[in-house]
Amino acid sequence: MKALRTDLDLKQSDVAQKLGISASVYGNYEQDKRSPDYKTLAKICVFYHVSADYLLDVPTENGCFSSLSGTLRSMHPADQQRVSEYAEMLYFYRTHKK
Template identity: 85%
Template sequence: MKEASFGAKIKALRTDLDLKQSDVAEKLGISQSVYGNYEQGKRNPDFETLVNICVFYQVSADYLLGVPTESGCFSALSGTLRSMHPADQQRVCEYAEMLCFYRKHKK
């Protein structure tokens, strides 16, 4: 399955937050038309703006730029973990440690 483009990713992030292009553009200190061009893939942000977009949406540049970091179910699990409450993240980590311990000591 082909990964979504930079523009598609920032559009999805924006719409998930129920924001308009003009809302995001204002927060980033750029015009709505420039931001719209990013979403449409007609233009790419400069480094400073890319950093600002990452900070605004609280995502990594690797994610937005499509840098492969994990594959398959690990990528999906990573995304799920990031969206969880910190206490639940801790529970998942403890469960994973318990599974590893069990597998290591199973006879």
Template identity: 50%
Template sequence: MLGEKISELRKARGLSQYQLADKLGFSRGKLSNYEQGSRQPDYETLKTLAEFFDVSTDYLLGRSEDKKPIHIAFSHGDDPLTEEEEAFLERQLEEFRNLRKKFEQQDK
């Protein structure tokens, strides 16, 4: 999963393994191993990849399909939000953003 994501993101940027490895300060072999899944990056390398591609580490690891998941910092008193509440708020925010884009396009 991780290797597929790295390869997909690299190709979307039009970069060869050599070019990406150079930009990140890796060897091409190391990057190739990540993409093939024969080697797993350490935490710092995972962060470097996420920052370079401007995606979340959750996206790279296959834990989320959202490239940039929403980080909700709401709570209800001392009670943290449940996963269901967070999911609801994320859906509402996504709907709001879609509506805003629609209205912005209409104003042009």
């Protein structure tokens, strides 16, 4: 969660306020000293635009793609566009390489 928050240039208190919890409780979530209840977990997922599986680090069939998807959703839109353009360029290069 810390990486998601810092990628958005937010403080713990900013996120805590949006979630309706104290900054110290949110800090405990980031440090794995405390786990959120289901309702708060859902709020965190919605806030960061990620799945609960991503936050809980649950392995999936897609492996890195699930993680990448969560990372992309937490990025600034301009950076998302850059990643998309790079992926298209890489795909084009790989499929047209002789």
